Amino acid sequence: MHPDLHRFLDGELPLAALPPELRAEAEEWQALLDAAAALGEERAPASLEHRVMAAVARMAPPLPAWRRLLRWLVAPRTVQVRPAGLLVAAAAAAALILVAWPESRPPLPATGAPGSAAVTASAEPAVVLVQFVYHGGAARSVAIAGDFNGWDPAHHGLRDPDGDGIWTAVFPVPVGLHKYMFVVDGERWVTDPNAERYIDDGFGMRNALLSVTPPPAPRRAS
């Protein structure tokens, strides 16, 4: 095709500007393109709108991804669980907790009691009676404060009835690892010098550590 014919069909050149020998061909092309343009008058079938909207009605609304996720999270749904699978999952979760949270493990057995905290079994397995002993010399009062009593010495005083400077008391302490200090004369915080282990208290002093273990199971009579 002559380049001017393309320019005419592209609307860049009027028919009159074409060389006379091209005009007949240009008119034929124009008729053909008019027929092509008439194809552009065709309409979609009347049922198409209904079909599309019916299909759309069966679909979830086009929400953003975060809203779809939120909707999925809050929507109630039925979950089918096999009991055996549930047991396995529970066992796995318990194992994971024990691994990830060491304090949830049963505490190590106390190695004797050379220190001031002697452990005695109580009737309640989760709580053990512990005897605290303070050798501090002259004092008007001695009390114990630890994480097992909310660091409140008010109701955990030790006694020295014979005035020999040895203060003692027995308190129930939950099984586990605990931090504590003695409070002397209501104002002086003293680290137990006979504790087995210590840990910094974050204020420049050290807390004594007390490991309370469950009592051993009673032996059966043979």
Place this chain on the structure above:
Amino acid sequence: MVAWRDAKRVPSSIMSREIAAGQMPGDASDAHVVAAVRRGEREAFRILVVRYQDVLYRYALRMTGQPDVAADLAQAALVKAYGSLSRCRDPERFGAWLFRIHANGCKDYLKSRRRRDVSLDERPVASAPSENDPAAELERSELRTLLDEALARLPEPQRQAFILKHVEGRSYEEIAELLGVSVPALKMRVHRAREALRTVLEEVL
């Protein structure tokens, strides 16, 4: 910016029905309608369906030559657009986005049809003559049928360019943006399509 819509063909009854129902008016911008649909107003999507169904159908009809397939492809494109509406990054250009979905759908269909070895010669007559001036209309109808058959023989990129230019009457700038090609490259496709069309028509005639 391409305003790929066919507003002049939206039946006025549709617009007045939407307005009377207290819903979004039929002449609301694409961006407004898309925002309403994204808010959960599913029925607002009908405005977009009415606005674009004809142009989608015609394009698919020219590309495939089969009215039933064209309607199915147009429906598939609209439904897919609805399902993916949250990913339409520029709602103002919803029409161009929708057309790309549709063009890809048509392309996939044509590929699968080639795999099934269905002859392009088995194309139905595209349109029937109207009752006004039956003789002249019959002649135009025959010409359209001939044109449809000739178009079916063009390579797909040339057919696509020719349809958008001469059937849909879009400017080169609009088509170039829709297809993601340069205007000179697009002009070359249309010119080649005309050359090929002339060759095909000479064979047929």
